[in-house]
Amino acid sequence: MATDRPLHVVSVSIGSSTRDKSVEVTLGGRGFILERRGTDGDLAAARALIAELDGQVDVFGLGGIDLYLFAAGRRYTIRDAARLAAAARRTPVVDGSGLKAALEPAAVDWLEAQQLIDLRGAKALVVTAVDRFGLAETLAARAREICFGDLMFNVGLPVPIRSARTLAWVARAVLPAVVRLPFRWIYPIGEKQREITPRWGKWFAWADLIAGDWHMIHRYLPAGADSLAGKVILTNTTTSEDHAALAARGARALVTTTPVFDGRSFGTNVLEAALTAAEGQGRPLPPDLLLSRLREWGWTPSLVPLGPS
Numbered sequence: 001m002a003t004d005r006p007l008h009v010v011s012v013s014i015g016s017s018t019r020d021k022s023v024e025v026t027l028g029g030r031g032f033i034l035e036r037r038g039t040d041g042d043l044a045a046a047r048a049l050i051a052e053l054d055g056q057v058d059v060f061g062l063g064g065i066d067l068y069l070f071a072a073g074r075r076y077t078i079r080d081a082a083r084l085a086a087a088a089r090r091t092p093v094v095d096g097s098g099l100k101a102a103l104e105p106a107a108v109d110w111l112e113a114q115q116l117i118d119l120r121g122a123k124a125l126v127v128t129a130v131d132r133f134g135l136a137e138t139l140a141a142r143a144r145e146i147c148f149g150d151l152m153f154n155v156g157l158p159v160p161i162r163s164a165r166t167l168a169w170v171a172r173a174v175l176p177a178v179v180r181l182p183f184r185w186i187y188p189i190g191e192k193q194r195e196i197t198p199r200w201g202k203w204f205a206w207a208d209l210i211a212g213d214w215h216m217i218h219r220y221l222p223a224g225a226d227s228l229a230g231k232v233i234l235t236n237t238t239t240s241e242d243h244a245a246l247a248a249r250g251a252r253a254l255v256t257t258t259p260v261f262d263g264r265s266f267g268t269n270v271l272e273a274a275l276t277a278a279e280g281q282g283r284p285l286p287p288d289l290l291l292s293r294l295r296e297w298g299w300t301p302s303l304v305p306l307g308p309s
Contacts, residue, residue: 006031009273010053011266012046012084013038013063014189015215019239023261028297032274034266036063041190043080043183047087055090058277061269064193064215065183067095070133071171080183094276094284096268097131100257102287103268103294104135107234107257107301108142114303116253117209117232119143125207127153127216129161130171135211135234140164147207152200153216154178154186160203188219196245198223207231214238218245226250230307237267238304247306254304265302 006024009032013019017038025032039045050060067081085093112119124143128150129136140146140163148161150170161167178186188195193215201222204210210217211234222228229250236258246254256265275293276285285293 004031006033007059007274007277008033008057009035009059009061009270009277010057011036011061011063011270011273012049012053013065013267014041014043014046014084014183015064016040016191016193018194019237021262021264021266023264025261027274028278028293030278032277034261034270034274036266036270038064039190041184041192043084047084050084050087050093053091054088057091059273060088060091060093061267061273062093062095063267063269064189065095065187066097066131067093068097069130069171069175069179070097070101071130071175072133072168074172074175076175076179078179078183092276092282092284094269094272096270096272098284098287099268099272099275099290099294100132101134102291103257103271104132105138106291107255108135108138110301111232111234111255112142116255116303119209122208123147123206124209124211125149125203127210127212127220129167129212130175132212136167137164139209139211140167143209147203149200149203149212149216152203153220188215193218195219196221201227204228204231209234211235214242218242221245221249224249236265238265239263243304243306251306253306256302256304258302259299260302260304 015038022035065081069076119142123145124139125147129148148167151157151159199220204222214235214237227249230252233254236256240263
């Protein structure tokens, strides 16, 4: 194959196919085809698609599901995700967790440098922290007050976690069991990603900054024109429809950690897959190298103003 051919990255997602997207972009002087294909919650279909495309694309991303969760120096493998990844025999598979570990703390640095929020006087809600522990630790160290919503948003228990120390204890206690559960029990997949069931409104109202997984934020968005008035949202994988939903609720600004291509912010699994393909080592890369290469490409978070400052 010619060395100047576009590198082809496919994110096989167990999310809704209505969010599918394919773009051709140039990053770091190299052409890429970035593609997202959803299977509407069907894990068997996702596994079959990975097996079908194995060896035909440069790198797979796993979308709508994490392969690994990290907490307090430990790594936990999600059983359903491991079964998906095993369908690829020749093409490398990444889930975005390596990039998130470096990218999201850097996005917090950027957010403060842009003076979008003064975290020293702010209250931060991280809807789920175990899938982005780097972000959780960074905000816990800088925000005036912190709330981790894992037990609320993932499990349905009305128990906020108010410190990184408590989060680490809870993670070590429950993650060994959680990663063995069917993934649909703990995360919205397929058409569930399009549903909004307002809940935990007290904590949405409490926070100045709402951060973390977009689908978990979206699933429980409060109703009402001013329900997110003045708030900053830090996330990714958003569409123009998602921007409208936030604006309608009065949110001040949306910051996405991954670039926006043709109106769409792709997941970290897509960006990590692109970086992995460009490096050409045929295996996942360490977080520091991923962030270094991304900065060489000119990365900065994307800001979407939504309402009055």
